Amino acid sequence: MHPLAFDIAHMLAGSMVLVSFMLLYQNRMLGLLSVFALHALVLSLSVSWEAFIQSAPHLYITAAIALVVKALIIPAALQRIVRRLGIHRTVETVVGIGPTMLAGIGLVALSMVLMLQVTTGTDALAREDLAFALSVVLLGLLMMVSRRNAVGQVIGLMSIENGLILAAAGAKGMPLVVEISVAFSVLVAFMVIGIFLFRIRERFDTVDVQALESSRGELQ
Amino acid sequence: MNLASFDGLNAILSIPLAAAVLLALLPGYRSTALVNVAASLVTLLAALTLFIARPKAGPLLLVDDLNIVFIVLNSFVGFTTSVFSASYIAHELETGRLTPTYLRFYHAMFQAMMFAMNLALVANNIGLMWVAVELATLTTVLMVGIYRTPAALEAAWKYFILGSVGIALALFGTILVYVAAQPVVGEGLDAMTWTVLIKHVAGFDPALLNVAFVFLLLGYGTKVGLAPMHAWLPDAHAEGPTPISAVLSGLLLNVALYVVLRFKMLMAANDAALAPGPLMVSMGLSSLALAAFMLYRRRDLKRLFAYSSIEHMGIITFAFGMGGPLANFAGLLHMTMHSLTKSGIFFAVGHIAQVKGSQKIADIRGLTASHPALGWSLVIGVMAIAGLPPFGIFMSEFLVVTSSFARQPLLAILLVAGVLVAFGALLLRLNGLAFGAPDGRLAPVKASYAPLATHLGLVLAAGLYLPAPLVTWFQNVASLLG
Numbered sequence: 001m002h003p004l005a006f007d008i009a010h011m012l013a014g015s016m017v018l019v020s021f022m023l024l025y026q027n028r029m030l031g032l033l034s035v036f037a038l039h040a041l042v043l044s045l046s047v048s049w050e051a052f053i054q055s056a057p058h059l060y061i062t063a064a065i066a067l068v069v070k071a072l073i074i075p076a077a078l079q080r081i082v083r084r085l086g087i088h089r090t091v092e093t094v095v096g097i098g099p100t101m102l103a104g105i106g107l108v109a110l111s112m113v114l115m116l117q118v119t120t121g122t123d124a125l126a127r128e129d130l131a132f133a134l135s136v137v138l139l140g141l142l143m144m145v146s147r148r149n150a151v152g153q154v155i156g157l158m159s160i161e162n163g164l165i166l167a168a169a170g171a172k173g174m175p176l177v178v179e180i181s182v183a184f185s186v187l188v189a190f191m192v193i194g195i196f197l198f199r200i201r202e203r204f205d206t207v208d209v210q211a212l213e214s215s216r217g218e219l220q
Numbered sequence: 221m222n223l224a225s226f227d228g229l230n231a232i233l234s235i236p237l238a239a240a241v242l243l244a245l246l247p248g249y250r251s252t253a254l255v256n257v258a259a260s261l262v263t264l265l266a267a268l269t270l271f272i273a274r275p276k277a278g279p280l281l282l283v284d285d286l287n288i289v290f291i292v293l294n295s296f297v298g299f300t301t302s303v304f305s306a307s308y309i310a311h312e313l314e315t316g317r318l319t320p321t322y323l324r325f326y327h328a329m330f331q332a333m334m335f336a337m338n339l340a341l342v343a344n345n346i347g348l349m350w351v352a353v354e355l356a357t358l359t360t361v362l363m364v365g366i367y368r369t370p371a372a373l374e375a376a377w378k379y380f381i382l383g384s385v386g387i388a389l390a391l392f393g394t395i396l397v398y399v400a401a402q403p404v405v406g407e408g409l410d411a412m413t414w415t416v417l418i419k420h421v422a423g424f425d426p427a428l429l430n431v432a433f434v435f436l437l438l439g440y441g442t443k444v445g446l447a448p449m450h451a452w453l454p455d456a457h458a459e460g461p462t463p464i465s466a467v468l469s470g471l472l473l474n475v476a477l478y479v480v481l482r483f484k485m486l487m488a489a490n491d492a493a494l495a496p497g498p499l500m501v502s503m504g505l506s507s508l509a510l511a512a513f514m515l516y517r518r519r520d521l522k523r524l525f526a527y528s529s530i531e532h533m534g535i536i537t538f539a540f541g542m543g544g545p546l547a548n549f550a551g552l553l554h555m556t557m558h559s560l561t562k563s564g565i566f567f568a569v570g571h572i573a574q575v576k577g578s579q580k581i582a583d584i585r586g587l588t589a590s591h592p593a594l595g596w597s598l599v600i601g602v603m604a605i606a607g608l609p610p611f612g613i614f615m616s617e618f619l620v621v622t623s624s625f626a627r628q629p630l631l632a633i634l635l636v637a638g639v640l641v642a643f644g645a646l647l648l649r650l651n652g653l654a655f656g657a658p659d660g661r662l663a664p665v666k667a668s669y670a671p672l673a674t675h676l677g678l679v680l681a682a683g684l685y686l687p688a689p690l691v692t693w694f695q696n697v698a699s700l701l702g
Contacts, residue, residue, distance in 0.1 A: 114431065115431075117427070118425075118427035118428050118430070118431050119399070119427075119428060120427075121403065121425045121428070122399055122402075122403065122425075122428075126399055130395075130396070130399065133392075134392070137388065137389075137392060141385065144381070144385070150377070153381060157381070157384055157385070157388070160385070160388045161388065164388060164391050164392060164395070167392060167395045168391075168395050171395055171398050171399045171402065172402060172407060173402065173407025173408055173411075174395070174398055174407075174411075174412075175347065175408060175409050175412060
């Protein structure tokens, strides 16, 4: 493989980790949605580049799905929901931004140490991609636990799925079945989420999931 | 069509799928409930034909000794639950908890879930298996939230978030298995086909397999309800419609555990890889211990039995983690018995909650006096699930305990302690529920006892006498599991 090709793949996958960090410190709902769109855009670029250097044309489809669905449609739809519900001001976090960022750095270090150690036998590209993908997944998990807002949790979940697609694209020759299904399931999941958001709002006048926690079935 | 050309494998997938589409279109609850029952019955018959004419394993689908047991169990409990559901749902419509539109949706989702679970069981491709488990999660999330009460929404949301995270971790594990397989098997579909993987797994990179298995165990373990990822399970069981609680406990947990077992077989076939046993044993024991103590603090009837499901999934995971022919045999038997007993209990609980208008334990007293048939069914069910002889669960628990005493006495003591603590909690609650002076609403009950009696009868029969062919079959499968 041409060294430049590898470097570009490396850079794009690395940028995803960077954008994941940006997701962590967003404290406004609309900003969060735009950064998520950027996350999906970088994913789309990264997957297209993989498609090009692996000469795997089916990956272009995955890239296109990421671009259209996750970088355009979902952020736009969520933006509408957020505006309509009037919750675009701030995102309530459970822990402060500083500790969250530090925890994020720790998680990235952890995933590098783990993945680079166990993948010594595989080719360099898959290795880098898996290490970055695990970082994105762990940062997504961190984001989910550090947000109290339903929309924030959903974005965290979708950034995890982005990380998984990055890993799947990096694994050379992985069958198409999986990628399409991943994209499809995200779409389905989004519809589910849409219904939930609507119903949560209907019942509680808020999308703060803390309102849900008070209504445990057993505490009467 | 003659029998030879009849393809049971396609039938168990296409019938639920076609029924789901049909049910989404049909109006009227009486006809849809009937169609639901009929479709489940035909699926069960199709599953039974797999014993006679077993199709050859393809690149995507596979029927072997291991999954055929689960397929038949799955379609059987699916069928009895559809019968129970028909009478349960009629009552929900009368009381106005469900509207006809939601009911149509409910029936379509029921069949879609059966399709997803059957697909997960017969999938030969680990990617397809993942897709099927994801589909099963989505359909059950929708059904858990169907009552749209605040508690139901909370349960569905929690289930959705935890389930999706679990599913995401499992996908990462699946990708890692592919990455491990690709240098040995080559690129493409083969490197995700389970039958190909198991043949070549000895040559895979053990370090990658280890990491993959940890992700898979955590991911699918969330769906099994293993501690500490069990938080969704009690809520989802308590707030959804009771037929869904029955299939969640009886089937979905089994399907997730079956998937874990498939990957455990891969791990066991690679000598250099980490032994999956200790991981599974410790997760199983911690689930058992947690659930056993939590049982004492339950005030909700359905939550009580949900925690009991966590307890039993813990015991089963423990048994498979111990491994060896005897423990695996016990694990398989326990899985089957738990599935039948727990769904049977939920059938009884569904009718009890309907007749009392509440599922709080404090509101229910003296059932054997006010509703003898339901009350005694509950007594029998709880005795069976608590592991008293002569029921099947006693036998399988006994086998788990004796096989682990022979090899790891210390672990066996922990196991017995957990089982006894849970036993105490269940009997304590049962005493209040079933005996004493009747309380609350005493209206007569319109229940369908056939599914309930069938399940409890089978569990009793299995405890008294296991037919020799069944024993040989389970022994065969147990030796496959390694």
